[in-house]
Amino acid sequence: MTQKELKWEIEHTREKLDAAIEQKYCFLEILNISRMLDCLIEEYMTMNQQSCS
Numbered sequence: 712m713t714q715k716e717l718k719w720e721i722e723h724t725r726e727k728l729d730a731a732i733e734q735k736y737c738f739l740e741i742l743n744i745s746r747m748l749d750c751l752i753e754e755y756m757t758m759n760q761q762s763c764s
Contacts, residue, residue, distance in 0.1 A: 714762075717755050724748045 712720070728744045 712754075714755070714758055717751065717758065721748065721751045721755060724751055 724744065724747055728741070728748055731741050731744055
C-alpha cells in the first residue's frame, strides 16, 4: 500500500469510527474499528520512519 493509499484508508476508517459512535453501535464494533484505525496509524508511522532514514 502506498503512503497516499494508507492516508486515505486512515481517513476513511476514522470517518467510519465517528459514524459508529454517533449511531451508537455496540461496544465491540466500535472497539474493532478503533483497533483497525490504530493498526493503520502504526503502519503509517512505520512507513514514515523508514522514509526518513
